[in-house]
Amino acid sequence: MARSALLNVMVQAAMKAGRKLSRDFGEVESLQVSVKGPGDFVTNADKEAEKIIYQELSKARPEIGFLMEEGGVIKGKDPQNRWIVDPVDGTTNFMHSIPIFGISIALEREGQIVAGVVYNPAMDELYTAEKGKGAFMNDRRLRVANRKEMLESVFTTGIPHLGRPAHKDFLEQQRKVMLNSAGIRRFGAASLDLCYVAAGRVDGFWETGLQPWDMAAGIIMVREAGGYVTDLDDGHDMFGTTTIIAGNETIRKKLLATLKA
Numbered sequence: 001m002a003r004s005a006l007l008n009v010m011v012q013a014a015m016k017a018g019r020k021l022s023r024d025f026g027e028v029e030s031l032q033v034s035v036k037g038p039g040d041f042v043t044n045a046d047k048e049a050e051k052i053i054y055q056e057l058s059k060a061r062p063e064i065g066f067l068m069e070e071g072g073v074i075k076g077k078d079p080q081n082r083w084i085v086d087p088v089d090g091t092t093n094f095m096h097s098i099p100i101f102g103i104s105i106a107l108e109r110e111g112q113i114v115a116g117v118v119y120n121p122a123m124d125e126l127y128t129a130e131k132g133k134g135a136f137m138n139d140r141r142l143r144v145a146n147r148k149e150m151l152e153s154v155f156t157t158g159i160p161h162l163g164r165p166a167h168k169d170f171l172e173q174q175r176k177v178m179l180n181s182a183g184i185r186r187f188g189a190a191s192l193d194l195c196y197v198a199a200g201r202v203d204g205f206w207e208t209g210l211q212p213w214d215m216a217a218g219i220i221m222v223r224e225a226g227g228y229v230t231d232l233d234d235g236h237d238m239f240g241t242t243t244i245i246a247g248n249e250t251i252r253k254k255l256l257a258t259l260k261a
């Protein structure tokens with residue numbers, strides 16, 4: 001698997017932040033039992049990871065700007081490219097010592113995602129994809145699952161937490177998918193949900209209320225693994241609509257029809 005120079009830079013940044021987050025993850029376990037809990041510590045870990053990623057990427061490509069969960073928009077001189085970064089996707093898991101969280105870095109070029117990296121340091125799973133070059137987990141090439149029937153398929157989704165709208169809509173969506181599938185999972189990190197679709201671990205994924213940094217890297221992972229990604233209106237405005245649905249093309253269509261029924 002030959003990685004481009006840009007993808008290498010992204011991998012280096014994710015791995016460096018990952019080493020730091022791994023150490024912090026160990027610390028979180030002991031903080032669970034403290035009176036204060038790990039809240040502030042996790043907020044800091046998140047910010048520090050983002051700083052590492054920002055420093056690594058801007059050292060290698062100073063002209064490229066950023067869209068980051070914590071730091072927001074940082075304009076770059078290059079009008080075509082921008083990095084889209086979520087330093088810890090799956091913060092609730094991280095805070096509860098659940099080893100399902102990821103560092104997500106994508107490169108967007110003229111509105112298209114052209115490269116993505118998602119790294120789960122707790123499981124040492126590195127997902128990478130580049131436009132036209134396939135998707136990989138560590139060194140293994142990824143393919144989406146080939147199931148064609150809803151009743152045989154397992155889906156992953158996100159449950160809107162307290163303070164978010166759309167609880168009623170979600171319960172309705174869940175009811176429909178429960179009745180028409182082999183099961184629903186909630187892993188708690190949208191970037192990894194998409195990687196799990198790419199890896200064929202689950203057959204499809206849908207969620208509403210997501211931000212670009214939750215989905216950007218995962219979108220190219222699914223596409224490069226032979227899958228399809230759209231928004232819940234069957235269009236390609238995932239960032240604008242904040243919605244997403246993914247799977248092999250047959251299952252994506254059937255899941256969408258189920259959700260809309």
Ligand code: IPD
Binds near residue numbers: 091092187189214
């Ligand atoms: C969250 C995760 C989660 C999704 C939420 C996101 P965060 O990101 O991706 O799976 O359901 O909507 O906000 O806050 O852990 O970076």
Ligand code: CA
Binds near residue numbers: 086088089090214
């Ligand atoms: Ca996120």
Ligand code: CA
Binds near residue numbers: 069086088089090091
């Ligand atoms: Ca985050």
